[in-house]
Amino acid sequence: MQxxxxxxxxxxxxxxxxxxxxxxKRLVQHSRRLLAAGASGLAILGTTSEANxxxxxxxxxxIDAHLEAGIAADRLLPGTGACAIDDxxxxxxxxxxxxxxxxxMLPPFYYKQVxxxxxxxxxxxxxxxxxxxxxxIVLYHIPPIAVVGWSLDLVRRLIDAFxxxxxxxxxxxxxxxxxxxxxxxxxxxAVFPGAEVYLVKAxxxxxxxxxxxxxxxxxxxxxxxxxNWQEADAERRQAxxxxxxxxxxxxxxxxxxxxxxxxxxxxxxxxxxxxxxTKIDEAARAGLLCEPAIAALLxxxxx
Amino acid sequence: MQxxxxxxxxxxxxxxxxxxxxxxKRLVQHSRRLLAAGASGLAILGTTSEANxxxxxxxxxxIDAHLEAGIAADRLLPGTGACAIDDxxxxxxxxxxxxxxxxxMLPPFYYKQVxxxxxxxxxxxxxxxxxxxxxxIVLYHIPPIAVVGWSLDLVRRLIDAFxxxxxxxxxxxxxxxxxxxxxxxxxxxAVFPGAEVYLVKAxxxxxxxxxxxxxxxxxxxxxxxxxNWQEADAERRQAxxxxxxxxxxxxxxxxxxxxxxxxxxxxxxxxxxxxxxTKIDEAARAGLLCEPAIAALLxxxxx
Numbered sequence: 001m002q003x004x005x006x007x008x009x010x011x012x013x014x015x016x017x018x019x020x021x022x023x024x025k026r027l028v029q030h031s032r033r034l035l036a037a038g039a040s041g042l043a044i045l046g047t048t049s050e051a052n053x054x055x056x057x058x059x060x061x062x063i064d065a066h067l068e069a070g071i072a073a074d075r076l077l078p079g080t081g082a083c084a085i086d087d088x089x090x091x092x093x094x095x096x097x098x099x100x101x102x103x104x105m106l107p108p109f110y111y112k113q114v115x116x117x118x119x120x121x122x123x124x125x126x127x128x129x130x131x132x133x134x135x136x137i138v139l140y141h142i143p144p145i146a147v148v149g150w151s152l153d154l155v156r157r158l159i160d161a162f163x164x165x166x167x168x169x170x171x172x173x174x175x176x177x178x179x180x181x182x183x184x185x186x187x188x189x190a191v192f193p194g195a196e197v198y199l200v201k202a203x204x205x206x207x208x209x210x211x212x213x214x215x216x217x218x219x220x221x222x223x224x225x226x227x228n229w230q231e232a233d234a235e236r237r238q239a240x241x242x243x244x245x246x247x248x249x250x251x252x253x254x255x256x257x258x259x260x261x262x263x264x265x266x267x268x269x270x271x272x273x274x275x276x277x278t279k280i281d282e283a284a285r286a287g288l289l290c291e292p293a294i295a296a297l298l299x300x301x302x303x
Numbered sequence: 304m305q306x307x308x309x310x311x312x313x314x315x316x317x318x319x320x321x322x323x324x325x326x327x328k329r330l331v332q333h334s335r336r337l338l339a340a341g342a343s344g345l346a347i348l349g350t351t352s353e354a355n356x357x358x359x360x361x362x363x364x365x366i367d368a369h370l371e372a373g374i375a376a377d378r379l380l381p382g383t384g385a386c387a388i389d390d391x392x393x394x395x396x397x398x399x400x401x402x403x404x405x406x407x408m409l410p411p412f413y414y415k416q417v418x419x420x421x422x423x424x425x426x427x428x429x430x431x432x433x434x435x436x437x438x439x440i441v442l443y444h445i446p447p448i449a450v451v452g453w454s455l456d457l458v459r460r461l462i463d464a465f466x467x468x469x470x471x472x473x474x475x476x477x478x479x480x481x482x483x484x485x486x487x488x489x490x491x492x493a494v495f496p497g498a499e500v501y502l503v504k505a506x507x508x509x510x511x512x513x514x515x516x517x518x519x520x521x522x523x524x525x526x527x528x529x530x531n532w533q534e535a536d537a538e539r540r541q542a543x544x545x546x547x548x549x550x551x552x553x554x555x556x557x558x559x560x561x562x563x564x565x566x567x568x569x570x571x572x573x574x575x576x577x578x579x580x581t582k583i584d585e586a587a588r589a590g591l592l593c594e595p596a597i598a599a600l601l602x603x604x605x606x
Contacts, residue, residue, distance in 0.1 A: 020388075020428070052386040052413035056359075083355040085323075085578065108579045110355035110412060112448055118579035125323070125578060145415055147450060148579075275388065275428060276411045276421035276451075 003074040003101045005138065005168050005190035006208040007040030008223040010215035011048040011079075013257050014062065016272035022058055024065035026267065031066060034216070035075065038223030040209065041101055042066070045079035047145060047172075048213040048254055053274040056087055060094055073099035077211075081106025081140060085122060089129045096133035104138045104170060104211075109146040116154040120161075127162055138168035142194060149173070152185055159188060170194050170211045180205045196222050197245060200238045203229045213253050214245045217260040218297060240293070247291040255280035259288055264298055306377040306404045308441065308471050308493035309511040310343030311526040313518035314351040314382075316560050317365065319575035325361055327368035329570065334369060337519070338378065341526030343512065344404055345369070348382035350448060350475075351516040351557055356577040359390055363397055376402035380514075384409025384443060388425060392432045399436035407441045407473060407514075412449040419457040426461055430468060441471035445497060452476070455488055462491060473497050473514045483508045499525050500548060503541045506532045516556050517548045520563040521600060543596070550594040558583035562591055567601055 012034065015026035031042050044066065045051035045059055054062070063078050080091040080103040088105070095103045105126075107119050127134055139158070143149040150158075150169070158166045169186065171179045172194025179198070183191045183206045190208035193199065196218075199210055203226065215222050218241065225237050248256040255273055259280045262270035271279050280288070288294055315337065318329035334345050347369065348354035348362050357365070366381050383394040383406040391408070398406045408429075410422055430437055442461070446452040453461075453472070461469045472489065474482045475497025482501070486494045486509045493511035496502065499521075502513055506529065518525050521544065528540050551559040558576055562583045565573035574582050583591070591597055 047413075053388070053411070055387050055389045058387075058389075084358050084361075085356070086358045086361075108356070110350075110448065111579055112450070114579040115581055118581045121581070122578035145413065147415070275425035276414055276417040278418055278421045278424065 002136070003041065005102060005136065008038065008209055008215055008219060008226055009041045009043040009077050009192070009211045010034050010039050010219055011043040011046030011211055011213055013216045013254070013261060014049045014051075014054070015270060016274060017269060018272060020272070020274055022054065022062065023269065024061065026269070027062065028065050028069040028071070030261065030265075031071060032069070034219050035071070037219035039215065039219050040223075041075040041077055042071070043077045043079070043104055043211045046104060046140075046211070047142060048216065048257065049079065050254065050274050050277065051079045053277070056082075056090060059091055063094060063098065063100070067098060074101045076100045077102050077104055077138065079104040079106065079140065081109075083108045083110045085125050085129070088126045092126060092135065093130045093133060096130060096135040100135050102136035102138050102167060104140045106140045106142070106146055107148045107150060109148050112147055114148060116151055116157070119148070119150070119154055120157055123158055124161065127165060134165055136167035137165055138170055138190070138192070139166065140170045140172070142170075142172035144172070144174060152181060155182070155186060155189075159186060163188070168192065168208065176201055179207065183207060195245065196225075196241045199225060199241065200229050200234050213257060214248055216257045217248065217264070218244050243293040244297060247288060247294050251280055251284045251288045256288055259285045260294060260298070263289055305439070306344065308405060308439065311341065311512055311518055311522060311529055312344045312346040312380050312495070312514045313337050313342050313522055314346040314349030314514055314516055316519045316557070316564060317352045317354075317357070318573060319577060320572060321575060323575070323577060325357065325365065326572065327364065329572070330365065331368050331372040331374070333564065333568075334374060335372070337522050338374070340522035342518065342522050343526075344378040344380055345374070346380045346382070346407055346514045349407060349443075349514070350445060351519065351560065352382065353557065353577050353580065354382045356580070359385075359393060362394055366397060366401065366403070370401060377404045379403045380405050380407055380441060382407045382409065382443065384412075386411045386413045388428050388432070391429045395429060395438065396433045396436060399433060399438040403438050405439035405441050405470060407443045409443045409445070409449055410451045410453060412451050415450055417451060419454055419460070422451075422453070422457055423460055423464075427464065430465055437468055439470035440468055441473055441493070441495070442469065443473045443475070445473070445475035447475070447477060455484060458485070458489060458492075462489060466491070471495065471511065479504055482510065486510060498548070499544045502528060502544065503532045503537050516560060517551055519560045520551065520567070521547050546596040547600060550591060550597050554583055554587045554591045559591055562588045563597060563601070566592055
């Protein structure tokens, strides 16, 4: 039986060594800790993972490192989006062959203002070429970064053309109304808001769970709220999640997450990012770690 | 002696067969015709070439196909931009090793609102890792598509840090004032406007030449105007170039160019594009070929 696409799937931050290489050991260790903290699975190779700053071979290695470490393939939801169809096919097929829970798929993001027909043809060709081992696809909608997005009309066409394959959507539009529209329009999809800022509202509307950058540092409380969002203190806990998120995001999301991980794990190498991103600067790092919400988080969940 | 970075370098449209594969034979034939029509060199693997829709191996093959066909390496200015540093390095090093005139380099284009420091670190790492065979770099500024661009401040920093390596800039901002600022600020760079719409003005201001999509269909007249922009009829000829460009661009630039090439060469396969782009529709194709400027072009330069 396939693992349900639901609950918390953190977009796992990628560990780099001081020369910029992927540090698989630290990465997988972080992944284990996220599962132990309550994550349902791992959305490796997403935006927070700096996946587009990795070569195809490196991305494949990240998947394999998790499997070699004994993490079950159906706990993995790797990002396989790219601008060239055959790159998407290579990675998607690998994910399918090893038995991943699914793949998180960006639209091709170089050309802008492309038509829904063109994006439909892109996905159709990916599915056709990937062949029998095609895993479930979670469409990754993140217009603030990719600029190109999956329109609701196009999602409907894709579901109808590829039922059972197009199985989910991560909505990182940042707009609750858009998430609600997607949930209402696509009862057959597992819809994940791309941030926990309106988590309770989204779950009440029928969201499957959450795929959020800040889950890298706050997995336990987010997973708990997904579990118990109907309890009386849900709004208070939602506010607490938002305080953490705001503290991190205001320092630059990815660099900020890595600063918290460096502190939690006592490993300065966690600060490393790949260009074009830049390491958090020292003042911002100090300010972040002194935020009461972050200090409390680090005390509550030490390495 | 290195070939001067100047004159007309068309961003060569890539020929695809009906299954979507790169048709190297038709592609190289087109490249030859562009050189015969007066192009100084070939900006293969650019935006018009759909380079980001090609895998790294396919891009490498496009370079090699030109060399195998006997086109001199110093007539090639391949695009080597990508989002992952080691992808840029692999292709840039190959271009350097074969002796290309230079490379046209996009900034990494996935993350948006990245800092100049991050982009500087990206280029620095590409140059360092590429090693001794680093070719000249023409910075490719195309914010309407890549969104991320090379700011003038950053270009200055790059020139100062890597003199002789950072050697040019393609300015596809579409803004003459921006092009003029770049020309004035960087006398050591070969600045190419990314379109011929303000060609005479740009040449008068000191531009090195032009790298323009429409050069795929109008190379002779553009090359001639670069040569003779100081003659009395320059403004009339500029207007003629603009009429051709407007006719093509209004049908979608890349699909429109391919429609003209399909007609000129009598090869319907030239209509093929890779998703997410879409083929020109039949009505637009008919309309384009009936435009007086396009009909005249096809009569003047038959296959």
